[in-house]
Amino acid sequence: ADTIPVGHLAAYTGPTSGVGIPYGNGIDDALAYINKHGGVNGKQIKFDTVDYSYNAPRAIATYKKWMSSLKPVAIQGWGTADTEALVKFIARDKIAYISASYSGHLTDPTGKSPKTKSPAPYNFFYGPSYSDACRGLVQWAAEDWKAKGKSGKPKFIHMGDNHPYPNAPKAACAEYAKELGFEVLPSIVYSLKPADAKAQCLSLKESGADYAYLANTSSSNISLLKSCGTVGVKTQFLTNIWGWDENSIKATGDAGDGIVWVVGAAAWGDDVPGMKTLKEISKMSDPSGTKRRMLHYVRGVCATFYMKEAMVKAEAMGGITGENIKKGFEQMKDFVPPGLEGVCTPSTWTAEDHRGTTLVNVYTSKYNGGDFKMTKLATVEVPRRPEWLGW
Amino acid sequence: MSEPAVKVTEKPEEKEILLSVNNIEVVYDEVILVLRGISLDVPKGELVTLLGPNGAGKSTTLKAISGLLKTEDGEVTRGTITYKGENIANSSPDDIVRKGIFQVMEGRRIVEDMTVIENLRLGAFTRRDREINDDIEKVFHYFPRLKERTGLAGYLSGGEQQMLAIGRAIMARPEMILLDEPSMGLSPLLVKEVFGIIRNINKEQGITMLLVEQNANMALHSASYGYVMESGKIVLDGTAEELLSNEDMKEFYLGGGSGERKSFKNIKSYKRRKRWM
Amino acid sequence: MSETAPLLEVRGVSLSFGGVHALTDVSFQVRKGEIFSIIGPNGAGKTSMLNCISGRYQPNQGSIVFKGKELIGLRPNDRCNLGIGRTFQNLALFNHMTVLDNIMVGRHHLLKNNFLTGSIYWLTGARREELRHRAEVEDIIDFLEIAHIRKSVAGTLSYGLRKRVELARAVALRPDLILLDEPMAGMNLEEKEDMARYIIDLNEEWGMTVVMIEHDMGVVMDISHRVMVLDFGKKIAEGLPDEVMADPRVRKAYLGEDDVEDGREARAGEVA
Amino acid sequence: MSSSAHARMNCGEFRTTYEQDTTIFPTPLSRRMVIAAVVFLCFAPFVLNAYFLNLGIQIGYYAVAALGLNIVVGFTGQISLGHAAFFGFGAFASAWLNNSTGIPVFFCIPLAGMMTMALGLLVGIPAGRIKGLYLAIATLASQFILEDFFARAEWFTGGVAGAMANPFSMFGYEFNTDQSYWYVVLVYLVVMFLMATNLLRTRDGRAFVAVRDHYLSAEIMGINLTKYRILSFGISSFYAGVGGALFGHYLGFVSAEGFNILLSIQFLGMIIIGGLGSVMGSLMGTVFMVLLPEVMEAGVSLAGGFFPGVTQALAYIKEMSIGLAIILFLIFEPDGLAHRWRMIKAYWKLYPFSY
Amino acid sequence: MNFELLTQLIVNGLIVGTLYGVVAMCFVLIYKSTQVVNFAQGEFLLIGAWTCWALLVKFHLPFWIGFPVTLAFMVVFGILLQMVVLRPLIGEPIISVIMVTIGLSMFFQSLMGWIFGVYAKPFPQVFEIQSVSFLGLQIQTAYIMSLVISIIIMIGFYYFFKHSRLGLAMRATAFDQQVAQSLGISVKKVFAAAWAISALVSALAGVVVGMVNGVSSALSFFGIKVFPVVILGGLDSIVGSIVGGLIIGVLENLAEFVDSQWLHLGNMYTIAPFYALVVILMIKPYGLFGTKDIERI
Numbered sequence A: 001a002d003t004i005p006v007g008h009l010a011a012y013t014g015p016t017s018g019v020g021i022p023y024g025n026g027i028d029d030a031l032a033y034i035n036k037h038g039g040v041n042g043k044q045i046k047f048d049t050v051d052y053s054y055n056a057p058r059a060i061a062t063y064k065k066w067m068s069s070l071k072p073v074a075i076q077g078w079g080t081a082d083t084e085a086l087v088k089f090i091a092r093d094k095i096a097y098i099s100a101s102y103s104g105h106l107t108d109p110t111g112k113s114p115k116t117k118s119p120a121p122y123n124f125f126y127g128p129s130y131s132d133a134c135r136g137l138v139q140w141a142a143e144d145w146k147a148k149g150k151s152g153k154p155k156f157i158h159m160g161d162n163h164p165y166p167n168a169p170k171a172a173c174a175e176y177a178k179e180l181g182f183e184v185l186p187s188i189v190y191s192l193k194p195a196d197a198k199a200q201c202l203s204l205k206e207s208g209a210d211y212a213y214l215a216n217t218s219s220s221n222i223s224l225l226k227s228c229g230t231v232g233v234k235t236q237f238l239t240n241i242w243g244w245d246e247n248s249i250k251a252t253g254d255a256g257d258g259i260v261w262v263v264g265a266a267a268w269g270d271d272v273p274g275m276k277t278l279k280e281i282s283k284m285s286d287p288s289g290t291k292r293r294m295l296h297y298v299r300g301v302c303a304t305f306y307m308k309e310a311m312v313k314a315e316a317m318g319g320i321t322g323e324n325i326k327k328g329f330e331q332m333k334d335f336v337p338p339g340l341e342g343v344c345t346p347s348t349w350t351a352e353d354h355r356g357t358t359l360v361n362v363y364t365s366k367y368n369g370g371d372f373k374m375t376k377l378a379t380v381e382v383p384r385r386p387e388w389l390g391w
Numbered sequence B: 001m002s003e004p005a006v007k008v009t010e011k012p013e014e015k016e017i018l019l020s021v022n023n024i025e026v027v028y029d030e031v032i033l034v035l036r037g038i039s040l041d042v043p044k045g046e047l048v049t050l051l052g053p054n055g056a057g058k059s060t061t062l063k064a065i066s067g068l069l070k071t072e073d074g075e076v077t078r079g080t081i082t083y084k085g086e087n088i089a090n091s092s093p094d095d096i097v098r099k100g101i102f103q104v105m106e107g108r109r110i111v112e113d114m115t116v117i118e119n120l121r122l123g124a125f126t127r128r129d130r131e132i133n134d135d136i137e138k139v140f141h142y143f144p145r146l147k148e149r150t151g152l153a154g155y156l157s158g159g160e161q162q163m164l165a166i167g168r169a170i171m172a173r174p175e176m177i178l179l180d181e182p183s184m185g186l187s188p189l190l191v192k193e194v195f196g197i198i199r200n201i202n203k204e205q206g207i208t209m210l211l212v213e214q215n216a217n218m219a220l221h222s223a224s225y226g227y228v229m230e231s232g233k234i235v236l237d238g239t240a241e242e243l244l245s246n247e248d249m250k251e252f253y254l255g256g257g258s259g260e261r262k263s264f265k266n267i268k269s270y271k272r273r274k275r276w277m
Numbered sequence C: 001m002s003e004t005a006p007l008l009e010v011r012g013v014s015l016s017f018g019g020v021h022a023l024t025d026v027s028f029q030v031r032k033g034e035i036f037s038i039i040g041p042n043g044a045g046k047t048s049m050l051n052c053i054s055g056r057y058q059p060n061q062g063s064i065v066f067k068g069k070e071l072i073g074l075r076p077n078d079r080c081n082l083g084i085g086r087t088f089q090n091l092a093l094f095n096h097m098t099v100l101d102n103i104m105v106g107r108h109h110l111l112k113n114n115f116l117t118g119s120i121y122w123l124t125g126a127r128r129e130e131l132r133h134r135a136e137v138e139d140i141i142d143f144l145e146i147a148h149i150r151k152s153v154a155g156t157l158s159y160g161l162r163k164r165v166e167l168a169r170a171v172a173l174r175p176d177l178i179l180l181d182e183p184m185a186g187m188n189l190e191e192k193e194d195m196a197r198y199i200i201d202l203n204e205e206w207g208m209t210v211v212m213i214e215h216d217m218g219v220v221m222d223i224s225h226r227v228m229v230l231d232f233g234k235k236i237a238e239g240l241p242d243e244v245m246a247d248p249r250v251r252k253a254y255l256g257e258d259d260v261e262d263g264r265e266a267r268a269g270e271v272a
Numbered sequence D: 001m002s003s004s005a006h007a008r009m010n011c012g013e014f015r016t017t018y019e020q021d022t023t024i025f026p027t028p029l030s031r032r033m034v035i036a037a038v039v040f041l042c043f044a045p046f047v048l049n050a051y052f053l054n055l056g057i058q059i060g061y062y063a064v065a066a067l068g069l070n071i072v073v074g075f076t077g078q079i080s081l082g083h084a085a086f087f088g089f090g091a092f093a094s095a096w097l098n099n100s101t102g103i104p105v106f107f108c109i110p111l112a113g114m115m116t117m118a119l120g121l122l123v124g125i126p127a128g129r130i131k132g133l134y135l136a137i138a139t140l141a142s143q144f145i146l147e148d149f150f151a152r153a154e155w156f157t158g159g160v161a162g163a164m165a166n167p168f169s170m171f172g173y174e175f176n177t178d179q180s181y182w183y184v185v186l187v188y189l190v191v192m193f194l195m196a197t198n199l200l201r202t203r204d205g206r207a208f209v210a211v212r213d214h215y216l217s218a219e220i221m222g223i224n225l226t227k228y229r230i231l232s233f234g235i236s237s238f239y240a241g242v243g244g245a246l247f248g249h250y251l252g253f254v255s256a257e258g259f260n261i262l263l264s265i266q267f268l269g270m271i272i273i274g275g276l277g278s279v280m281g282s283l284m285g286t287v288f289m290v291l292l293p294e295v296m297e298a299g300v301s302l303a304g305g306f307f308p309g310v311t312q313a314l315a316y317i318k319e320m321s322i323g324l325a326i327i328l329f330l331i332f333e334p335d336g337l338a339h340r341w342r343m344i345k346a347y348w349k350l351y352p353f354s355y
Numbered sequence E: 001m002n003f004e005l006l007t008q009l010i011v012n013g014l015i016v017g018t019l020y021g022v023v024a025m026c027f028v029l030i031y032k033s034t035q036v037v038n039f040a041q042g043e044f045l046l047i048g049a050w051t052c053w054a055l056l057v058k059f060h061l062p063f064w065i066g067f068p069v070t071l072a073f074m075v076v077f078g079i080l081l082q083m084v085v086l087r088p089l090i091g092e093p094i095i096s097v098i099m100v101t102i103g104l105s106m107f108f109q110s111l112m113g114w115i116f117g118v119y120a121k122p123f124p125q126v127f128e129i130q131s132v133s134f135l136g137l138q139i140q141t142a143y144i145m146s147l148v149i150s151i152i153i154m155i156g157f158y159y160f161f162k163h164s165r166l167g168l169a170m171r172a173t174a175f176d177q178q179v180a181q182s183l184g185i186s187v188k189k190v191f192a193a194a195w196a197i198s199a200l201v202s203a204l205a206g207v208v209v210g211m212v213n214g215v216s217s218a219l220s221f222f223g224i225k226v227f228p229v230v231i232l233g234g235l236d237s238i239v240g241s242i243v244g245g246l247i248i249g250v251l252e253n254l255a256e257f258v259d260s261q262w263l264h265l266g267n268m269y270t271i272a273p274f275y276a277l278v279v280i281l282m283i284k285p286y287g288l289f290g291t292k293d294i295e296r297i
């Protein structure tokens, strides 16, 4: 065929749209950019973007629809529930699936890890898994504790709603924290829906935690930090990849200052070689080039470009099929898509290990009335332990 | 479908006709035809009564006039209803009340979760004068039992609720009252009193009334004119005296058609009798 | 009336709601096979008395014995198994059901099928049972002459017809004691005559004992065997219709003392 | 049934026995039409593509659950805002039974239905005391409590990770394609709908409606209020559980995220749009609610073809038009689809004497 | 036992509780006059908050102008909504109207998302001092504002329903629309008034929440959060909604306290009120102040 069919499941509406929109826009723009610049070795990508409102059955329905008409070789997916639901289908239909759900157990393609319930051979994602990201933050916190010259056992606490997504890294991260010498406190639950969280902040204050990992998404973190601001909590907050972004910095104001979080790719305007390409990509939907793109957007772009490069490799292997795209991914080693140097983190996939990267970029932010600053504190390398595969 | 029944007598001409229903047809739920051409006139200041067996369409007629039909998926599909020369067939129920027609609905229909006094004040909803409290006293004067009931109206006995429903009409001080079976569930003593009150309101306050009643005797003794309807049609009409002396009326509505009243105990045949239709 | 043991015996029943004494120490007996009427002014406690018998209200004091069993403490739905059925003063039909289904509900306690057997209908005999009871219900429908509205939705019927459907539903219970609360309200003379006939037939041919509340003195006088009068929650008289009517207290409280010659007069409503 | 009855099927209804009067289908024509429809559905997998099959299957399992909700809301008159949780419980229960005991999925589905029924009876206990909207909110409480339970009960639901559900299998044959699963759902749909229809025309079904219409007089007619109020929750949960189990084995994976209050509200939407207190209405409403977003989506992607780059705005327009469609629908058809259907039937029956 | 923490949590509960109470009142108002459970209650908050936000941030109006303009806008909005959507449904089954409010909620949720985006936006600073200290707890000024206003509104509503003509008419309408019409009450006007007042008060609550947490689509969750409050107080009781709000507010905080001190189960903050709700309803089936159904036959 002269075109490459690709499906894009986006969450432009529904509960996760706050981060779903920039991420999805990144994918849409990147695909349009690829097509405009010669496609994949001259072949155009024929993509269909469907907003499924974060509703798993609707995602399945869309998948079936695609299977009967579009017949995609790869899919850019989104949330936890739908990705998990599709794991078996895509494995059966041999379709490479790049998702935005960074659950640890999608990283084991063969099921050899004892912690894996079922293998996910066709699943890929770009960036550290939720568990690895949290481990990275804990590792940073351990060094921070030392650097500040404090003594005694630092106290670590996990905060988040009792939902699949916030809970995903909970156990893995707590174990590593213990290993690194933290005292792990019983976790505190706060709602994924933004609401006053002074009660939780008072509990947090009372618990005397030194480091708190916020596992919810950005909109609920805003209210938590604001509430904690009024209560006067001294804890150092850490949060994950979906937990903090440009918008939350602005919406939270001073109360968010000093939070430490994981960034999966370069930020808009960073001085890196690939920024030029990124700005060109952004012009696909913003011809004026004035829009400031969010962190999630950049990750969407990276996820798409890895897929593209996998397709290039697939073609070399005899044709762009889902199976070959998977193999294409698995040939990448410390790989950065050409043109996006410095934007996307070098990633490695193998046939046995789909942990694309274990490098965790740790950032902090500061708000100064109206504008804000994001500073990179460190890049932490989390060990790639075999027993952590799929966990 | 035949034409509406021919009037038996001409109505006295000199009276001003306040309400006039002309040949209306009413359909429920877009399919069920209930009234098949009803015409009746109510002269100003008079008390006109409408009689008929169960299911004849009496309540439907009243609801057509007061506009409440619309709230039951009913519709006037033909004919006009003129009140003071204005067609009100398409006005909303609250407009009609404000124009001066007040209906006392069948089956009491008081607001159960309000007290007696609140119900009475609701009756006076369209009034803005300062005599509302006086009127409440007046209602209590008519029905002393009500005054003792301080709880919610929903706990009143059936008869007490009926009193309250009538009291609400008194409170409204309308120009015209449509009464649907006001004596239902009242003790004999109270039936007499209620009819006394009705006459009183009619005569002394000059309020025009259209009365639907099963107690034909009482009704015709209070009314000046009467209509009898059956199966959605007017089958007989005439002045109260005429109707009181009509043989068929005596037989089916008044009791004691030919001489002595039959005892309820001795009526053997209860099969539907062929009537005017 | 023969001297059989009373079917229903009410002893010293009192009922009050907050300050309102709806019933005060009321006692009476209803013998098997009689038509027993309760009359009295509005708010005298007649309906409350029926509610105590059928279980809607729990009296504060006293006992109610039916067929030798104490009713106090029994739930209303259990009383129906003992053989008590009733109609209501303010219509209480199932407004969105057809007339037929309304009456079939009356058979509830006689039917044996349940949600399991009912669901598989054809295999469990539920169908046969339903049809058998349906036939009996049709008899009642015929008897009360409501065949033409059998399939009508109850809520759309006129007032008088609904009263009749209520009676049919109560009859469908096949009670030994049927309690009728103003069965003739909202009916004209002819319809009252029909109703009176039905009640007499129920009593004589279907063998039901009837307790009836009614304001129409003509009916009460003509068809009831005994009458009890309540006023302000207290029993002020009980006895044969003629005796009761002659009681001056009754005449004063109920009929309005002055111009009453007899019950019929009151019904006809001659007003000076 | 006499053959002459067949001959006169179109003009009015002639019935000579009570048997004829108690058939499910009011006229022989409607009976034939429904049978024809079922036969067509049996051949559908050969005609329809995977997308439509998928929609059909979705309609199937949702309709079973919606029917259950209609039993408790439409027939018994108790609003339930926790139906999604029961639906989810059924899905988890079936997966759990199958995974932990190895009982074939074939048996797990009805067993899951019964487990959900047991839960429903338990959750229904407050219905013995609480009524109306107060009860509705109590069921809302059970929705949240169960959601919390799903996230917590690792042994049962797999906790946050969710649970895998094996495909439906019978005699060693796996129904893991849409074509084959279609039949599983179809059988359940037909059986469950038949059972509900039967239930509602027999003793307990009438008792439900009686409780809804006038619970005080129902009690005096010999109906045990508490029993039927709770029982209707139980039966409704049974349907929800079976629907959920069908859902779980179709998706192959059950996650706690999906069974939230929004889904509960969507179930309510199905039965209100279809028609409260109508068995067929439950199906019609489900069809409406499942197809609506798809139709809107199709419209949007059509529009997206003309105005590229506005997909995101279109996504909002799509959501808005779903809301709008519901509003407009109810303004013009407040009694639901089933009511419209009855009116059409009544019209044809009486035609040309519609008055 | 940490008494300082406990008192702080209780105070916090009371403060947040008044806000719940205010939202609950809007809810009760609609219910009391139309019997409709308004599932779009949360969206009312959202619309009010966004409107005020837009006036303040986009049109640079000072708060003391922007806020009243918001309220006026909401009144108009409520009336329009009633005219366009709810009027045709007068006399139709209540459940259909309830479903329509669900449709409205979907509609406005996406409309707001479309116009204002899905990201939380901070409210401009309105008060000189952002928070005051009370019993060692910092309390946002916006909450104090809501406390004062809610008390005023509550008293107002109480008298409105008890003694005003319109209040009486609303209750009658809720009981039976047909009866209300037969008494000359314009159901349309009653509905318009109810929706307008409710929209207005919701906007107020929306602005307060917006000031505290920032404005975002998630604000509409308040609409569901308030259910237990309403039920606890009694669906038709204005006083009940405030009391219910306070109780739920305190209960949440107590649950948090118990959980963080001893249980460590997690999620008690959100779930405990629901357990409590069921228990309370079992004891008092009509909430604390709700009027009982009249069970007379």
Ligand SMILES: Nc1ncnc2c1ncn2[C@@H]1O[C@H](COP(=O)(O)OP(=O)(O)OP(=O)(O)O)[C@@H](O)[C@H]1O
Residues within 6 Å of the ligand: B028, B029, B032, B034, B052, B053, B054, B055, B056, B057, B058, B059, B060, B061, B072, B106, C155, C156, C157, C158, C159, C160, C161, C186
């Ligand atoms: N809402 C409705 N929908 C359909 N049919 C109705 C409706 N209301 C009344 N009907 C039908 O209209 C006819 C007339 O009813 P209506 O209530 O007017 O009778 P009525 O003369 O007042 O009788 P009654 O003396 O028993 O009160 C009846 O056959 C009834 O079944």
Ligand SMILES: Nc1ncnc2c1ncn2[C@@H]1O[C@H](COP(=O)(O)OP(=O)(O)OP(=O)(O)O)[C@@H](O)[C@H]1O
Residues within 6 Å of the ligand: B149, B151, B155, B156, B157, B158, B159, B160, B185, C017, C020, C021, C022, C040, C041, C042, C043, C044, C045, C046, C047, C048, C049, C089, E295, E296
């Ligand atoms: N549930 C209740 N709560 C409070 N008061 C009640 C209740 N039920 C009845 N009452 C009062 O008890 C008294 C007797 O009522 P009941 O209904 O028994 O009267 P009745 O004799 O049937 O009168 P009617 O002939 O008017 O129907 C009335 O004053 C009524 O207000």
Ligand SMILES: [Mg+2]
Residues within 6 Å of the ligand: B058, B059, B060, B106, C158, C159
């Ligand atoms: Mg009538």
Ligand SMILES: [Mg+2]
Residues within 6 Å of the ligand: B157, B158, B159, C046, C047, C048, C089, C181
């Ligand atoms: Mg009574």
